Amino acid sequence: MFYDEIIYLFLALILWGAWPRKVGPPALVTASIFLLKDLVWLLLVRQRLATALDALEFAVRQRALLRWALLFFFVDVAMLGLPSRLPHEVWAIFLYGQYLLLAWYMAGRYEKRQHLTGLSPGRYLLSQIRFFSPAVFPWVAASLGIELIQRCVPGLPDYFLWTLGLILLGIFFPYLAVKLWPTRSFPTSSLRTEIEAYLRRVGVRLGDIRLWLAFEGKLLTAGVLGVLPPFRYLLISPGLLATLNEEEILSVVAHEAGHVKHRHLWWLLFFLLAFLFLLYWVLESAWLLFISLFPYPKLFVSSDFHLRVWPEIILALILGGVVIFYFRYFIGYFLRNFERQADLFALESLGSARGIIAALEKIAAISGLQEAPSWHHYSLAERISFLHAASADPLLVQKHHVALSRRKRIFLLVVFVLLGLAALGDHNFLKERALRNMLRGVEARAEGQPEVLQALADYLLSQGLEKEAISVYEKVLTGDPRDPWALNNLAWLLLTAKKPSLRHPRRALELAREAVRLKPSAAILDTLAEAYYQNGDRNQACATARKALSRARREKSRHLNYYLKREKAFCRHASASL
Known part of the structure; x- marks a missing residue:
């Protein structure tokens, strides 16, 4: 089969998707390097295959070319930055596939295995494409299909969709394979009757027995595909039928039946x-x-x-x-x-x-x-x-x-x-721990840069990492104790933290007063009103909320309704306490 090609294709897709996106050289330079690299690839393939001494060395060298193809593809990804220009993974299949196409064409010129000689390079290439296509076509179809489903039904996890895709592929791949590969039903004959009698005796059910015409029938191989009997096929190549006698053919069929029985x-x-x-x-x-x-x-x-x-x-x-x-x-x-x-x-x-x-x-x-x-x-x-x-x-x-x-x-x-x-x-805990550790790295890099530290603290707060945000705000104020927004944000966090252990209303009141003294904006006045309220001074909370509303009107704030609601709430509580 084509296990090696599938694994290296999988590696190419991982390389394409997981390697950091990096802008490569200008388009003209990239195209020139790409064409030069393909020329070098052709020369390498020719040298490796043309100098093989026998069929065994040829087969080993041809298989080793898959590793070389992955190395050349690495140049496309890491040095030319092609994923940043062509982000969809389908491009990875085409770009990696072009190395295989060139290698297959050259292999057709220098093939040393006796049963595969006699094919022109073009026919050899076409045979390889048809042989490999049942593995590539479902991958492309699944990738595009999953992308379409996620656009129509957002939120479905990747692993669920790929699991469903693999199960469907496991069921229907054999049917697809016998359609894409050149096959036809095994002709009625005494040999077919003997094969069917043996399969009935050992309890193996099939959808059909078919002649496998890959490489124009020259392959010496047989195989069984399919987990469900209606979509299960026994494939036998004409080359194998011409080589073996009936007893040997029945033994090969028994081998394939063993895969099904076990x-x-x-x-x-x-x-x-x-x-x-x-x-x-x-x-x-x-x-x-x-x-x-x-x-x-x-x-x-x-x-x-x-x-x-x-x-x-x-x-x-x-x-x-x-x-x-x-x-x-x-x-x-x-x-x-x-x-x-x-x-x-x-x-x-x-x-x-x-x-x-x-x-x-x-x-x-x-x-x-x-x-x-x-x-x-x-x-x-x-x-x-x-x-x-x-x-x-x-x-x-x-x-x-x-x-x-x-x-x-x-x-x-x-x-x-x-x-x-x-x-x-x-899983969410691990994600949070990983984010915290990464942000500690940012924090360490940002030492002595208050504006960067404050942006980091704001981000931490937006991600719900309150403890870490408090720590970074404290560092901001250590470097610049007169920063009104750092004072305000820390005060607000000490008043509204989800974890009660992180709250400190009295200190928040001190911070908010200082922030208002430095910059009496509507948002900062609102924080001070909250601080007064949480410290039990409802009258001051009402008065400060009115100032915040007045300031919001002068500032032509887009959040005027918010300040109206806050003013009504604080003053209603102040009236109730009288």
Whole structure:
């Protein structure tokens, strides 16, 4: 399949979305560098593929080009700043995809694998595009669809929409794939009758058996797609049919039936859903925890009080590392052992591994890839060796099933524990702690700059961080004790703080008096009226509220109704106390 391409595409999307937005060089310079870079890419691809000595080296080098493509794409993102010019992630697919297109075209010129030779570069490229399109098209459609839904129904969380998208993709992807890939129904024949009889015997239901015509039918492969029987398809390439005899074909079918019987396709869908939830809940919580506990928040902030880009860069690199670890190593372990379990199902259901061993040996001989390493399949040589060992020792089969079942249960336990901890944790508390720590970094940078400190204090107050706001206002007044707005804002906060422990009406009255003496505006007079009221002097509160109303009229305030209501309320309380 195309596991490697999917993972590197995912990494490209993360890089595009998570890397700090940065304006690149002027448009003409950017275009020139981009074209020069593509020329260098073509020369690199040609050198790597043209000098491969055999099919195995060619396959290994072609796979390594995916890493090189990601490096060139990194130049587009980090140096040319293309995400700031083309913000939608669909552009990431096109820009990263153009490296694949160029590499596929060159691969068509220098292909060393015997069963894939004979295709012109153009036909080879078209075959690759059609092979890869079922993975890209749903992603583009889901991205655009989710964006449209969020515009129409704002507030729906991303993880909910992507979960729904993954489930729908898991159900309907096989139908989409057989439409986008060149396939046709397997012709009626004795071989089809024998395959259908075997599938009925082992209890595997399908929507259809189809010929897989990818790469003009030259691939030596078969596969099963679909979690639900109506949308489940068994695909067999004409190249494989021409290479293997009926016994070997039936063994390959038994291998694919093993994937269905052991619910490997369901597990793959669950792995994807688990990653989505871990990414949104656990990783985000862990990142917020890191930011909230980082002991040097000043490093987050530049001298001009903008957030530095390196925390975003670290996050992007962490996300990339998580993707590589989870898919290449974690899911890769299960995929390799699912493949081995499917091989064992052929042995168990047919009573012998002779057919599947012979099929693998023929594929290895023709493709030249017997020793080719694979993170999602064991190499053909390793699979053949294990089947020989399992045929000689039936206990090895049971040991494999038991060990794999145990590891799946461990995986489930770890996922649910992590999600449970994330659900029980106070996400808003972590966000608040992270914000407080970041703002401490801003505060440290703003020392000795009262106007910046006051802006910070105002922001803290707007975010409900009252304790931190009080602390910053105190620092403002330490630097400039005659700042009327700092005096007023601190007084108001000491009067109206949501936490009673932060309130201090007597000190607020002193601050408000001083603020009015320096600047008797309507807003500051209103604060003084509130201070008089909370200190029990209702007459003074009424008189000051009237002054505030009068000042508001002279100032032609847009909030005149507010001052009218305040004056009536304070004076009504003053009259009631007489």
